[in-house]
Amino acid sequence: MSDDHGSIFDGLLGGDSSQWAFGTDFEDPLAGVDTTTPDGVDPAELAAYCLMLGDDALIMSQRLSEWCSRAPDLEEDIALANVALDLLGQARLLLARAAAADPGVVPALPAGSPVPPEDALAFFREDRDFRNVRLAEVANGDFGHVVVRLLLFSVARLALLERLRTSRDHVLAAVAAKGVKEVAYHRDWAGRWFLTLARGTEESRRRLLAALDALFPLWAELVTAHPVERSLASAGVGVDPAFLREEVDAVLDQVLAASGVERPARPPLAGAGERTGRDGAHTEALSLLLAEMQVVARAHPSGRW
Amino acid sequence: MSADRREWPLYEVFVRGKRGLNHVHVGSLHAPDDAMALRHARDVYTRRNEGVSIWVVRADAIAASSPDEKDPLFAPSGDKVYRHPTFYDIPDDVPHM
Amino acid sequence: MTAIPAEPDQEERLQAAFDATIARRDRIEPRDWMPDAYRSTLVRQIAQHAHSEIIGMQPEGDWISRAPSLRRKAILLAKVQDEAGHGLYLYAACETLGVSRAELTDLLLAGRQKYSSIFNYPTLSYADVGTIGWLVDGAAICNQVPLCRTSYGPYGRAMIRICKEESFHQRQGYELLMTMMRGTDEQRAMVQESVDRFWWPVLMMFGPPDAQSPNSERSMAWGIKRNSNDELRQKFVDMTVPQAKALGVTLPDPDLRWNAERGAHDFGEPDWAEFAAVIRGEGPCNAQRVAHRRAAHEEGAWVREAATAFARRSAGEGGR
Ligand SMILES: [Fe+2]
Ligand SMILES: [Fe+2]
Secondary structure, X not given: OOOOOHXXXXXXXXXXXXXXXXXXXXXXXXXXXXXXXXXXXXXXXXXXXXXXXXXXXXXXXXXXXXXXXXXXXXXXXXXXXXXXXXHHHHHHHHHHHHHHHOHHHOOOOOOOOOOOHHHHHHHHOOHHHOOOOHHHHOOOOOHHHHHHHHHHHHHHHHHHHHHHOOOXXXXXXXXXXXXXXXXXXXXXXXXXHHHHHHOOOHHHHHHXXXXXXXXXXXXXXXXXXXXXXXXXXXXXOOOOHHHHHHHHHHXXXXXXXXXXXXXXXXXXXXXXXXXXXXXXXXXXXHHHHHHHXXXXXHHOOOOOO | OOOXXXXXXXXXXXXXXXXXOOOEEEEEEEOOOHHHHHHHHHHXXXXXXXXXXXXEXXXXXXXXXXXXXXXXXXXXXXXXXXXXXXXXOOXXXXXOO | OOOOOOOHHHHHHHHHHHXXXXXXXXXXXXXXXXXXXXXXXHHHHHHHHHHHHHHOHHHHHOOHXXXXXXXXXXXXXXXXXXXXXXXXXXXXXXXXXXXXXXXXXXXXXXXXXXXXXXXXXXXXXXHHHHHHHHHHHHHHHHHHHHHHHOOEHHHHHHHHHHHHHHHHHHHHHHHHHHHHHOOOXXXXXXXXXXXXHHHHHHHHOOOOOHHHOOOHHHHHHOOOOOOOHHHHHHXXXXXXXXXXXXXXXXXXXXXXXXXXXXXXXXXOOOOHHHHHHHHHHHOXXXXXXXXXXXXXXXXXXXXXXHHHHHHHHHHOOOOO
């Protein structure tokens, strides 16, 4: 290893931290951060809000990571893993933030369990307690499906995070500041692939349109305000996605226009009564996803990992 | 270059890790075009480290000199970075390590 | 075979120059003249190595979806992603020898090129993720650190980058096992069971005993390999024994003991018949691993074609 070529890479690899998504000091994701709930904010609402944003990221990340070792080429395998890692990092901070705001949301574990609160939230909640949009949870399809899902998701999330940078909550503001750069890249990746598949071959266009048709009805949930979002937006802590609608529509229409694709004339997917993913009313896919994701953790509620 | 026309072309990647340094060759990758090659280079070779400058160039666009063409170490032919003998054959029965 | 029309005396001069470069432990670079056998040995070894990285994503990748903490999920995903990068660097090193990644992938899928036998064993518990990091990546490091000084320049440079990442891999694996050993009794049992299952297959990763390794000697002479299989295996055992002790696990070999005279550990012989069977394709997961890789490659074909078509179109007709 005393090779003269070694020096070439030093500047690139730098410290250890970029290697591992959260750096190597993992123990407390919120170490040194002010986690007091801002004045005039209901901690339970803040926790619910953090779960919405955190669960979106967690479930998206879970679906994206299923692509690992299955992508069309090695370069895309690496790209998809990068996106999944970014979202996983966001999820961890947001779930930790939810637990810090309102410990009441954290499932009870056996006395003395070393499982940290963000993991208790990820691995020991029931599906009906998850607050992610249903767009994030439906099963993977082909590569066109992952491109469409990530485009729809990141167009809305980027607009949201851009506003959230000025949140009165320090943790949300910090998560947003970091997340904007990440999600801008995700949107760019997805947009570029959307265009490529739309204008590539007949088959790629057909597959892309099929994925868009299937996923578009799930998109509305991301850009429709939930009462919790509205309430936190008025407190200067959250963002009301309804205010983003125009901007998000414009970005999406730009991608669609460049790709020569019409916006599907499909109505939003109905919820159960008035309830949607944000309220814990999910598709069948979530329960299956969680069964797999949680199986090891739940088998060892006092385990140390 | 490649026998398989479905394969994306090979690109060489050059990265400047810090301001004040030269771009240095760090490796190769495949991409359908320049824009995608830059994207891949960010993902593969820099993990999207900010402030890093990347160049990508198609391997078949690079002309290469030999320090001394008379040096017998260098094969007489070829002005490309690599030789790509398309008929290069790999033995059928490959013994294990 | 390499399209170099060399006169007999020129051929001799080229060979002499090549030999001199090897003798002074300098590097051979892609445009240099090299004997056909050197080239084909390199292609075989680098390709096998690249395939191992890519197939090696599967046994651990299988646990990403079930990783029991968010931190472990991130570590594992980043690790498996690294392996994709390793494969990519190595395929690129192979391409400097005139063989494309597509050709190598075809050879792998056709069963005409191999990958490390270890990846034909299943991963059956989360402890396996730790064991693979500790022992499999550990064995890979033993194999690979000397290859940073291998005689072929692009291979050596790929190995430098890879080795830096492999040391993270070993550390995260060992750290996972250490953490589990501090956990519940069930977790400790999981760790021991996993080490029991992987120990012998890991020793096989260094290849057959030197006496039965026909290509080794020439590879050593060419500086493609720097140490023999048995040397590396011994080094690995000596390195691992104190680590196992610190961890609190037993290595499943009754013959394993310190030999003060040799200044090294004596250890038992792996089951070479099992090794041969796995290499022949009869291991527990051979078919599954190749089928997984084939599915990804085939299901990605329409995407790769679409991107090529798009690039051609945006470059305009008559563009390159
Ligand atoms: Fe590796
Ligand atoms: Fe590794």
